[in-house]
Amino acid sequence: MFTLALCRPRATCRLRHGWDRCQAWSCRGFSTTAGQGQQVSLQVGGDVEMPVARREAETLFQERPEPGNQYLEDALLRSYLEAHLPPKVLEEVSQELEGFGNRLLTKIRPLGWECELNPPVFRQYDAWGQRVDHIVTCSAWKRMKEIAAEEGLIAEAYERRYSNWSRVYQAVKLYLFSTASGGFNCPLAMTDGAAKVIESLGIPASLKNAFDHLTSRDPRKFWTSGQWMTERRGGSDVANGTETVARKQPDGTYRLYGFKWFTSAADSDMALTLARIVDAEGRVKQGSGGLSLFFLRVRDEEEKLNSIQVQRLKEKLGTRQMATAELWLNGAKAELISAEGRGVASISNMLNITRIHNVIGAVASMRRMISLSREYALKRVVFGKLLKDHPLHMQTIARMEVRLPGAELILKKQKEDKDPQ
Ligand SMILES: Cc1cc2nc3c(=O)[nH]c(=O)nc-3n(C[C@H](O)[C@H](O)[C@H](O)COP(=O)(O)OP(=O)(O)OC[C@H]3O[C@@H](n4cnc5c(N)ncnc54)[C@H](O)[C@@H]3O)c2cc1C
Known part of the structure; x- marks a missing residue:
């Protein structure tokens, strides 16, 4: 009982x-x-x-902090643009950024929350026991992809409407988008990197279609890309960690066999990846000199996976809105896009771009946290007065404020010095 x-x-x-x-x-x-x-x-x-x-x-009875239009409220960002952009460019982009700031506030940030609340799920079999390996993403995540295209978050850099300033303008939009994006900034980083690699190869005819998709403003056409490097022996040392091999086919394409252990944005349309080409005697060259760069579509026109099996989705501590998968390549059809053995050098363009995106994301997070803290300090009353009237609290915020411009200036300097145009 x-x-x-x-x-x-x-x-x-x-x-x-x-x-x-x-x-x-x-x-x-x-x-x-x-x-x-x-x-x-x-x-x-x-x-x-x-x-x-x-x-x-x-219940927590506190008034929520509600930062407004991120662009209008970011005095440092605006003063930087005013000091550096030619007046005509400044006039045009300021208007666009103000509109983008409003869209972020009213439409995009709520979608970002939806992505946080509805992380992707992996459906391995259908109701009839057939293996389908379907990565199910929420509608808000799909909408983010459309918005990224509409806003030209990748296209802007390649259209070069504002010559070299296009990259700066793109970086500002990505910076504003980052914390509202529900994690969609990650696929955009790799998409930008893939477009840059293809552009740096001179946009070969066989990759023209992919390049057009990656840099499209049309949501129905826009593609995202993955970057499959890390294998089970580790990520930093790809020269020694890559086991995936590529077998040449009579039609000149390759079939890839291997296990990619950490592939983010696994719902992407295409990927760039590294593999070792098997020679006529069945041997492969070890070290970084044995690695070549390949392009592949993740699914065919009928949405069937390209001889790829999804082993599982990663249980990550962060970026849970985004599907990161372990993938078996069981003869995935791919195209060699670098000179043989020049894979690491060729994919470096992608790494440089994704690193810049990482810095943008980090500084954007600092900005967001400070905006929320400042807003809250104007509303929250403790010990009989607003937080903003407590000297120690203000000292903490002031320290954060001082670090932020430092980080922002490093980012902007990096964009000026190493503008990857
Ligand atoms: C959220 C998330 C998403 C990811 N998405 C992808 C993806 O889409 N595609 C992909 O290919 N990979 C992806 N990765 C894997 C990631 O790129 C690797 O984790 C990274 O390359 C590091 O490899 P590792 O984890 O094996 O660390 P290790 O290589 O084991 O490194 C361990 C530590 O040693 C340090 N270290 C390594 N070498 C040196 C050196 N020479 N000198 C000094 N320090 C060194 C590293 O900085 C690190 O701190 C993702 C990882 C995470 C966490």
Whole structure:
């Protein structure tokens, strides 16, 4: 015999809060017969009105910080653009950035939250036992892809409307987009990197179609790209860690066999990856001199995977909105796009671009945290006065504020010095 009390809203509240508190939470009696012949006795109860004081204790009654238009509120960013951009360019991009700031505030950030709340799930089999390896993403994630195209977040850099300033303008948009993007900034980093690699190869005819998709402003055409380097022996040392091999086919294409252990944005349309070409005697060259760069589509026109099996999605601590997978390549059809043995050198363009995106994301996160802290300090009252009137609190925010311009200036200097145009 044992007593089972059902408490609303959490059946586990007896464990968490103790019985007294549980009773105050409107408990009801419950009587039934448990499995294996055990009798569950009736706990006589009734709805108990929850005291007002308790209710208050359960809820955080603070006014939420609500930063406004990120572009208009970022004095440092605006002063940088005013100091550096030619007046005509400044006039045009300022208007566009103000509009983008409004779109971020009203439309994009809520979608970003949806992505946070609905991470991708992996469906390996269909209802009839067929292996489908379907990575299911939420509608907000799909919408982010469309928005990225509409806003030209990749296209801007390659259209060069503003000559070399296009990269700066693109970086500013990515910076504003980053913390609202629900993790979509990651696929964009790799997409930009892939477009840069293809451009640096002179946009060969066989890659023209891919380049057009990667740099499109048309949401129906826009592609994202993955960057598959890390294998199970590690990520930093790809020269020694890459086991994937490429076998040449009579039609000049290659088939890839191997295990890519950390592939982010696994729902992407294409990928660039490294592999070792198998020679006529069946041997491969070790070290970085044995690595070549390949282009492949992830799925065919019928959405079937390109001889790829998804082993699982990673259980990550962060960036959970984005599908990062372990992939088996079981003869994936691919095209060699670098000179043989020049894979690492060729993919370096991609790494340089994704590194810049990483810096943009890091500085954008600093900016977002400071904006929230500042806003909150204007609203939150503690010990009888607003947070902003507490010297120690303001000292902490001031220290953060000082570090941010430093980080922003390093980012901008990097863009000026190493502009990858
Ligand atoms: C969220 C997430 C997403 C990822 N997405 C992708 C992806 O899409 N595609 C992909 O290919 N990979 C991806 N990775 C893998 C990532 O790129 C690797 O984790 C990275 O390359 C480091 O490799 P590792 O984890 O094997 O670390 P290790 O190579 O084991 O390195 C361990 C530590 O040693 C340090 N170290 C290594 N070599 C040196 C050296 N020579 N000198 C000094 N220090 C050194 C490293 O900095 C690191 O701190 C992702 C990882 C994460 C966390």
